[in-house]
């Protein structure tokens with residue numbers, strides 16, 4: 300079914316930060332895996348919050364999932380599969396290696412479900428750009444979330460795609476720093492943890508050599 304929505308407030312602009320936030324919902328807490336999208340309902344809520352799906356579309360999927368729970372499970376499994384495939388692509392970019400073929404297949408399938416752009420008459424008698432949603436709202440959302448990585452690879456700066464150096468943190472981030480040497484998803488969490496750990500290790504190492512064990516905090 301093809302549904303035309305009004306063009307007002309309809310850009311669905313997705314930034315690479317949104318995409319990484321999506322990837323980072325596959326999270327860890329104290330080294331243990333935590334899925335921040337534990338249910339289809341949570342995933343749909345997240346999509347609506349980020350503007351990659353319409354509230355009506357999300358409600359429609361919820362209704363379908365209530366009528367047919369196996370469909371709901373398949374939708375959630377697809378969200379997680381695309382997220383995992385996008386993580387593999389981002390990781391491959393970070394590691395300068397080709398991504399796994401299965402991950403590329405999954406991402407490419409997701410991209411094919413993207414919106415169709417078309418020209419429509421505008422209210423001022425001229426012409427404007429609108430888009431049609433051509434498939435399932437979840438497919439549409441996943442295609443939109445995959446887009447910024449494609450844009451980065453084709454016309455952006457993929458070398459700015461980074462993964463946090465935190466010991467138990469697997470977050471991706473886009474390094475906008477001038478020097479492009481940012482190492483942590485967040486200086487106040489992972490950066491400080493690593494700094495404290497280095498400080499402890501250094502203090503321990505020199506404790507036997509210096510009477511007070513004093514050591515300067517190493518620079519980040």
Ligand SMILES: [Zn+2]
Pocket residue numbers: 463464465468469470483484485489
């Ligand atoms: Zn981190």
